Amino acid sequence: MNAFAALADDTRMEIVRLVAKNGELTSTEIGQNFKISPPAISHHLKVLKSSKVLNMKKEAQKRIYSLNGTSINEMQDWLLDIVDLWNKHLDKLDRYVSKIKKERARDKK
Template identity: 75%
Template sequence: MNAFAALADDTRREIVRLIAKNGELTSTEISQNFKISPPAISQHLKVLKESKVLHMKKVAQKRIYGLNDSGIHEMEHWLSDIKNLWNKRLDNLEKYLLKIKKERSSDRK
């Protein structure tokens, strides 16, 4: 599953927001912020880890989750590419509209 598909779920977006706000958290700390079962949260964490949105490290018996910079940068890069494509399209539209406006003003003279 890719990062965008993983983040299509409300609970997973809230998990990411929670970690972004608080820094690294254990799965228990994350679970305490939701009204769903810890096993359900574990499944969400698994999806986020597999999609490279989060990373997980084990410290003794604890699993600690944090944002995965590479996954976040990958999404950011994709969004930047889309934004640039739209900016180019809008620039072309502006040029075209200015051309039409200029042609209409010269026709009136």
């Protein structure tokens, strides 16, 4: 599953927001913020880890999650590319609309 597909789920998106806000959290700390079962939280964390949105390290019996900066940067770069493409399309549309307005104004004279 890719990162965007993993984040399509509201719970997973909220988990990422929570981890981003706190830096690092254990699976237990993450689970305390939701009204779902520990196995459900575990499943969401597994998806986020396998899609490389979150990193996980083990300390004794604890699993500690943090954001995968590389993956987040890759998603950001992709989104910025899409925004750039749309801005280019919108700029082209704006030039076209301005041209039409000028032609109509000239025709009315």
